[in-house]
Amino acid sequence: MKKFNKLAVFGFVVVAVMASAAVFAPFITGCDPGAIDLGNSLMPPSIQHIMGTDSLGRDLFSRMVYGARISLSVGFVAVGISVVAGIILGSLAGYYGGWVDSVISRFIDIMLCFPTFFLILATIAVLGPGIWNIMVIIGLTGWMGAARLIRAEILSLKEREFVEAARAVGASDLRIIACHLIPNGIGPVLVSATLGVAGAILTESALSFLGLGVQPPVPSWGNILTEAKSTLGIAWWITVFPGLAILITVLGYNLLGEGLREHFNPHRRQ
Amino acid sequence: MVGYISRRLIGMLPVLFGITVVTFFVIHLSPGKPTRLQAEMSPRISLEARERLDRLYGLDKPVHEQYWQWVKRLARFDLGRSFVDERPVSTKILERLPITIAINVLSLALIFSIAVPIGVASAVREGSLLDRVSTVVVFIGFAVPTFWLALLLMSFFGVHLGWLPISGIKSIDFEEYNIIEKCIDMAGHLILPVFVSAFAGLAGISRYMRTSMLDVLNRDFIRTARAKGLPENKVIYKHALKNALLPIVTIVGLSVPGLIGGSVIFESIYAIPGMGKLFYDSVMARDYPVIMGILFIGAVLTLVGNLLADVIYACVDPRIRVSGR
Numbered sequence: 001m002k003k004f005n006k007l008a009v010f011g012f013v014v015v016a017v018m019a020s021a022a023v024f025a026p027f028i029t030g031c032d033p034g035a036i037d038l039g040n041s042l043m044p045p046s047i048q049h050i051m052g053t054d055s056l057g058r059d060l061f062s063r064m065v066y067g068a069r070i071s072l073s074v075g076f077v078a079v080g081i082s083v084v085a086g087i088i089l090g091s092l093a094g095y096y097g098g099w100v101d102s103v104i105s106r107f108i109d110i111m112l113c114f115p116t117f118f119l120i121l122a123t124i125a126v127l128g129p130g131i132w133n134i135m136v137i138i139g140l141t142g143w144m145g146a147a148r149l150i151r152a153e154i155l156s157l158k159e160r161e162f163v164e165a166a167r168a169v170g171a172s173d174l175r176i177i178a179c180h181l182i183p184n185g186i187g188p189v190l191v192s193a194t195l196g197v198a199g200a201i202l203t204e205s206a207l208s209f210l211g212l213g214v215q216p217p218v219p220s221w222g223n224i225l226t227e228a229k230s231t232l233g234i235a236w237w238i239t240v241f242p243g244l245a246i247l248i249t250v251l252g253y254n255l256l257g258e259g260l261r262e263h264f265n266p267h268r269r270q
Numbered sequence: 271m272v273g274y275i276s277r278r279l280i281g282m283l284p285v286l287f288g289i290t291v292v293t294f295f296v297i298h299l300s301p302g303k304p305t306r307l308q309a310e311m312s313p314r315i316s317l318e319a320r321e322r323l324d325r326l327y328g329l330d331k332p333v334h335e336q337y338w339q340w341v342k343r344l345a346r347f348d349l350g351r352s353f354v355d356e357r358p359v360s361t362k363i364l365e366r367l368p369i370t371i372a373i374n375v376l377s378l379a380l381i382f383s384i385a386v387p388i389g390v391a392s393a394v395r396e397g398s399l400l401d402r403v404s405t406v407v408v409f410i411g412f413a414v415p416t417f418w419l420a421l422l423l424m425s426f427f428g429v430h431l432g433w434l435p436i437s438g439i440k441s442i443d444f445e446e447y448n449i450i451e452k453c454i455d456m457a458g459h460l461i462l463p464v465f466v467s468a469f470a471g472l473a474g475i476s477r478y479m480r481t482s483m484l485d486v487l488n489r490d491f492i493r494t495a496r497a498k499g500l501p502e503n504k505v506i507y508k509h510a511l512k513n514a515l516l517p518i519v520t521i522v523g524l525s526v527p528g529l530i531g532g533s534v535i536f537e538s539i540y541a542i543p544g545m546g547k548l549f550y551d552s553v554m555a556r557d558y559p560v561i562m563g564i565l566f567i568g569a570v571l572t573l574v575g576n577l578l579a580d581v582i583y584a585c586v587d588p589r590i591r592v593s594g595r
Binding site: 007126206209229239250255 | 425
């Protein structure tokens with residue numbers, strides 16, 4: 001067993017810390033993230049409010065901790081949707097080949113032509129913003145990578161003896177795909193899903209920042225930063241902390257993903 | 271070469287068809303007619319305008335017929351009229367497009383001139399301090415939210431130091447300037463947006479450059495070049511770099527949709543009157559004809575970007591156009 005590199009371990013720690021902050025949010029901060037206290041608006045970081053307060057006097061730290069819940073769950077659900085959609089389409093294309101493959105591969109090419117952010121914004125314009133909508137929309141505009149990966153894996157796996165053996169004992173196509181091919185080919189997809197979570201968190205924060213993602217008063221790292229624009233030069237803490245949280249979390253997922261990729265890549269194993 | 275390009279153009283037709291289908295489908299996802307939703311969202315739209323829209327889009331007809339009508343108009347570059355100000359969508363997009371393309375071209379140039387040397391240097395000295403520092407910087411570059419970087423730079427260089435303007439592409443008294451002052455003024459306004467737009471690509475391309483260079487440096491012909499006694503400079507810059515740059519051309523082509531998509535973010539933060547800002551405003555106003563138009567144009571630009579990358583690739587690498595026959 002090769003050891004993971006230090007950066008990947010750092011990534012794992014970041015991911016674990018952020019995830020536990022999200023899960024145990026009420027135990028970490030005593031403040032209600034929605035409690036408005038206009039007498040204490042725009043207070044710099046202090047003992048009571050370790051990250052300061054926003055223009056409504058809400059405690060920034062507790063908004064950040066609860067925001068972690070929102071931002072991480074959007075990331076996870078969106079990537080979950082991408083992975084499931086990608087696996088279904090990719091394995092159909094890889095297993096059946098022929099016209100099924102041509103249709104699905106062309107569809108992937110077409111989807112990849114759209115600037116993803118444009119596609120997401122256009123869909124939001126039609127369906128409206130909101131946390132559930134953006135989960136689904138980010139998920140359904142990001143499945144192409146997973147589909148390509150699983151298709152390539154299945155193309156090489158389906159010629160192997162164990163698949164022939166399964167067919168010989170009378171297993172159906174569905175059973176071969178679901179029980180034999182997908183479990184064997186899912187590795188690269190899961191590795192890239194780790195990187196996908198990072199991308200989805202970035203997308204969610206950008207959408208919420210633009211006012212098209214998670215809607216206030218529900219806090220997310222992105223929509224906290226919306227206020228930063230109007231307090232630029234007055235309240236540095238509102239700009240700095242949410243941005244750093246996004247940066248560190250995304251960095252964590254990227255480092256973890258790269259570490260996993262290197263670990264499972266047979267060319268790198270010596 | 272002409273044969274190669276025309277084959278590629280023909281291959282693009284089904285994709286172009288698919289783009290129109292997806293664009294049409296996305297806008298028709300909404301339950302009920304787009305014009306009804308529009309009318310509910312914004313009371314500003316008049317009943318008469320709504321009826322004209324219904325007629326224009328043939329919303330009383332079955333969906334496939336609506337699609338066919340839309341494609342027929344699209345072929346004449348008629349994208350309909352904006353809900354907001356009744357101007358033709360194609361005019362609105364065309365007047366915004368040059369600034370977005372200019373910023374993207376400038377940022378591609380910036381990406382190239384910084385990322386390639388960094389990638390080459392860290393591949394040549396793999397494991398050195400420079401390599402390790404650039405690896406860390408690259409990972410941070412991947413993780414920085416673009417809009418946050420835009421805010422930070424705006425607050426530091428614009429508000430705190432007051433060196434650079436923070437919004438728009440020209441100053442209020444722009445018209446009174448002479449030509450040199452005009453250029454300086456525009457350049458000052460564009461520094462931050464171009465840098466922000468280039469930043470994410472910078473990290474990615476320098477990473478690819480490093481990988482590609484490492485890959486080439488391990489090939490046999492490099493060993494041959496060294497073995498026959500060529501100076502190291504010549505081996506790296508003449509033999510290795512030329513080959514390592516090839517895959518980067520494709521990567522740059524693939525990064526076009528990201529750049530175009532990112533324009534929404536920095537254009538709306540820096541209030542630049544480009545296509546991204548227009549798109550953002552249209553999404554906010556639920557201006558469907560404009561949204562549909564930009565979505566379509568964005569995808570077509572990507573297609574053109576990929577085609578250009580492939581053509582450049584074929585120009586510099588004869589193997590591609592020969593093997594395609």
